[in-house]
Amino acid sequence: MTRLILFPHRRRGARRPPPARCPRRRPRSQLLRRPVPSRHRYAGSVPFDLRNQPVDRRSEAALAARGLGYRSVDPSDRAGLDAWAQADQRGFHHLRPTESDLEHERRIFAERRVHGVYDPTGAEPAIPVATISSWPTGLSMPGGRSVDAWAISSVTVAPTHRRRGIARAMVEAELRDAVEAGAAVAVLTVSEATIYGRFGFSPAARAATVVVDRRRAVWKGPDAPGRTHLVDPRSLRDAAPQIIRRAVARTPGEIDRWPVLLDRVLGLIDPESEGARRTRAIRYDDQHGETQGFVTYRITREPDRPGVLEFDFMAAATDDAERALWRALVEVDFIGSVRGTLRSVEEPLPWLLEDPRAVSVEEVLDHLWVRVLDPVAALGTRRYGVAGSLTLEVDDPLGHAAGTFELEVSNGGRAEVRRVEASEASPSSSRRSRRAGGIRLGVPELGAILLGDVRPSTLARAGRIGDAGALELADAMFATRKAPQLSIWF
Ligand SMILES: CC(C)(COP(=O)(O)OP(=O)(O)OC[C@H]1O[C@@H](n2cnc3c(N)ncnc32)[C@H](O)[C@@H]1OP(=O)(O)O)[C@@H](O)C(=O)NCCC(=O)NCCS
Structure with a gap:
C-alpha cells in the first residue's frame, strides 16, 4: 500500500x-x-x-x-x-x-x-x-x-x-x-503539561482568561467606523468561515482547519440543548457593510442578580472589528463581569478603557504545543524581527529535527534557511558558519521560540538554551509584532 x-x-x-x-x-x-x-x-x-x-x-x-x-x-x-x-x-x-x-x-x-x-x-x-x-x-x-x-x-x-x-x-x-x-511541525493542545515534552513538544502559544469588571469598564478607545448587530448565531454560518480564515491568517499560532468547529461555536450541535439555546452572537460590519468579525457568548445569572457574560470564541478579521466586539461585550447592561477564555496574553483591552484595572488576567495557560519536525520549513516560513545570521544547533533524541541550521534573515524579515550537512566542509560555508553567531537548543526549545511566545534569553536563563554568542541577536530576530494565540481547543 x-x-x-x-x-x-x-x-x-x-x-x-x-x-x-x-x-x-x-x-x-x-x-x-x-x-x-x-x-x-x-x-x-x-x-x-x-x-x-x-x-x-x-x-x-x-x-x-x-x-x-x-x-x-x-x-x-x-x-x-x-x-x-x-x-x-x-x-x-x-x-x-x-x-x-x-x-x-x-x-x-x-x-x-x-x-x-x-x-x-x-x-x-x-x-x-x-x-x-x-x-x-x-x-x-x-x-x-x-x-x-x-x-x-x-x-x-x-x-x-x-x-x-x-x-x-x-x-x-x-x-x-x-x-x-x-x-513541518506537529501541533496539539494538552490536558496535562507533563506528557508531551518527552516527544519534543513545547508550549508555543499561551492563552489567557481575561475578566472584565463591568462596572469599571468605561470605554475610551476609538469608535469603530462600522456597527455591531445582535444576530441569531445560525445566520453566521455562511459568513463565518471566511471571517475565521482571515482572523486565523493574521494571528500566529492559529490553525486553519478544525472539522465541524463552526457548529460547536455557533451552538448548532444540538440546537435544543441548554448551552445552544443560551448562545448569542454579535456581528461587526464595517462602514461598507462588510462583515469583519463576530463573537458568540452566553450569559448566566441568578434571579435578580447581574449576570456573567462568558465567551470563548471571537473571530476578528480587522483591529476595528476586535475593538468593536470587545466594546459591545463590555457595554452589555445588567452584567457584573465579562469573562473571555483562550484570549491573547497581550490583549489590547486595558488600553481601551478609562480604568485599565477593570481588566484582570485570571489564568495564563500553556495552550498550543508545537513539535518541530522540519526546521528548514518551519523556520523558513516565518518573518523575523531584524536582519542577521544565526546558527541553530538542534538536538532531537527522535532524530526528526536534529542538525545544524543556518538562518539568514534579510532586511524585509524574510529568511533563507539551510541545513549544514555534517559532511559539508566547503571553505565558503565554514567561513559563513564562523561569521554567524549561534545558539544550541533542543527541539522543544525550538518549538517554544518558533512563534515568539518566549524569548530565547528567557530559556537561556532557565538553562535550556546554550548561548554560542548570539543570544541578543536571537531575541531580536525571533521577536514578533503580535503575540501568538490559539483561540480553540483541539
Ligand atoms: C496521558 C495518557 C494518554 C498516557 O498513556 P500511557 O499509555 O499510560 O502512557 P505511556 O505508558 O506511553 O507513557 C509514556 C511516557 O509518558 C509518561 N506519562 C504518561 N502519562 C503521563 C502523565 N499523565 N503525566 C506525566 N507523565 C506521563 C510515562 O511515565 C512515560 O514516561 P517515560 O516513557 O519517559 O518513562 C493516559 O494517561 C490518559 O489517557 N490520560 C487521560 C486522557 C489524557 O489526559 N490524554 C492526553 C490528552 S492531551
Missing part, C-alpha cells in the same frame, strides 16, 4: 527546492487545494481520505508484541466509529455520549484519521483501549504565512492499560507519519 503523502513537495527523499532568499509560498498538495464542499465547515477544512493508509509498522509491531492490535478506524464503519468515540469520551472523563453527540462525532471524525488500540482479551474487545486522531492543517506563522502542520488529538489510554507504552507507541507513530506526509 502507498504511504501517506499529504504535503508531497516536502516528502522525505523528495528533491528539496533550493533555498530561496525570500521563500516562496510553497505549493500545497492537491489534497489541500480541494474546494470546501460544505458551508458548515470551519475555515477551509478539507476532506481527505486516509482510510486506506496502513498504520505505522513499527508501532504496530511493538503493540502486537504486547498482544494488542493497532488499527485504523474506517469512518464509514458506524459501529466501529461509535465504539471508538465511546472510548475517546471515557478517556477524557466525559459523560457517555448521547445519540446527538455521536452524530456530531461521526461528522468530526469523518474528516480525521482515526486510530485505535484493541485488546482482544478484554471484556469488550470492540471498544479500543486507546484512541488517537489526526489531520493535516496549516499553522499561522509570524508574518502571515502558514506552515504545513499535523494536528494530533483524542490521545487516550484506558486506565486498565496505562503506563505500558501505548501512548508512546501512538504518538511516535503520528510523528513518523507526519514526517512522511511532509508536515
Whole structure:
C-alpha cells in the first residue's frame, strides 16, 4: 500500500527546492487545494481520505508484541466509529455520549484519521483501549504565512492499560507519519503539561482568561467606523468561515482547519440543548457593510442578580472589528463581569478603557504545543524581527529535527534557511558558519521560540538554551509584532 503523502513537495527523499532568499509560498498538495464542499465547515477544512493508509509498522509491531492490535478506524464503519468515540469520551472523563453527540462525532471524525488500540482479551474487545486522531492543517506563522502542520488529538489510554507504552507507541507513530506526509511541525493542545515534552513538544502559544469588571469598564478607545448587530448565531454560518480564515491568517499560532468547529461555536450541535439555546452572537460590519468579525457568548445569572457574560470564541478579521466586539461585550447592561477564555496574553483591552484595572488576567495557560519536525520549513516560513545570521544547533533524541541550521534573515524579515550537512566542509560555508553567531537548543526549545511566545534569553536563563554568542541577536530576530494565540481547543 502507498504511504501517506499529504504535503508531497516536502516528502522525505523528495528533491528539496533550493533555498530561496525570500521563500516562496510553497505549493500545497492537491489534497489541500480541494474546494470546501460544505458551508458548515470551519475555515477551509478539507476532506481527505486516509482510510486506506496502513498504520505505522513499527508501532504496530511493538503493540502486537504486547498482544494488542493497532488499527485504523474506517469512518464509514458506524459501529466501529461509535465504539471508538465511546472510548475517546471515557478517556477524557466525559459523560457517555448521547445519540446527538455521536452524530456530531461521526461528522468530526469523518474528516480525521482515526486510530485505535484493541485488546482482544478484554471484556469488550470492540471498544479500543486507546484512541488517537489526526489531520493535516496549516499553522499561522509570524508574518502571515502558514506552515504545513499535523494536528494530533483524542490521545487516550484506558486506565486498565496505562503506563505500558501505548501512548508512546501512538504518538511516535503520528510523528513518523507526519514526517512522511511532509508536515513541518506537529501541533496539539494538552490536558496535562507533563506528557508531551518527552516527544519534543513545547508550549508555543499561551492563552489567557481575561475578566472584565463591568462596572469599571468605561470605554475610551476609538469608535469603530462600522456597527455591531445582535444576530441569531445560525445566520453566521455562511459568513463565518471566511471571517475565521482571515482572523486565523493574521494571528500566529492559529490553525486553519478544525472539522465541524463552526457548529460547536455557533451552538448548532444540538440546537435544543441548554448551552445552544443560551448562545448569542454579535456581528461587526464595517462602514461598507462588510462583515469583519463576530463573537458568540452566553450569559448566566441568578434571579435578580447581574449576570456573567462568558465567551470563548471571537473571530476578528480587522483591529476595528476586535475593538468593536470587545466594546459591545463590555457595554452589555445588567452584567457584573465579562469573562473571555483562550484570549491573547497581550490583549489590547486595558488600553481601551478609562480604568485599565477593570481588566484582570485570571489564568495564563500553556495552550498550543508545537513539535518541530522540519526546521528548514518551519523556520523558513516565518518573518523575523531584524536582519542577521544565526546558527541553530538542534538536538532531537527522535532524530526528526536534529542538525545544524543556518538562518539568514534579510532586511524585509524574510529568511533563507539551510541545513549544514555534517559532511559539508566547503571553505565558503565554514567561513559563513564562523561569521554567524549561534545558539544550541533542543527541539522543544525550538518549538517554544518558533512563534515568539518566549524569548530565547528567557530559556537561556532557565538553562535550556546554550548561548554560542548570539543570544541578543536571537531575541531580536525571533521577536514578533503580535503575540501568538490559539483561540480553540483541539
Ligand atoms: C496521558 C495518557 C494518554 C498516557 O498513556 P500511557 O499509555 O499510560 O502512557 P505511556 O505508558 O506511553 O507513557 C509514556 C511516557 O509518558 C509518561 N506519562 C504518561 N502519562 C503521563 C502523565 N499523565 N503525566 C506525566 N507523565 C506521563 C510515562 O511515565 C512515560 O514516561 P517515560 O516513557 O519517559 O518513562 C493516559 O494517561 C490518559 O489517557 N490520560 C487521560 C486522557 C489524557 O489526559 N490524554 C492526553 C490528552 S492531551
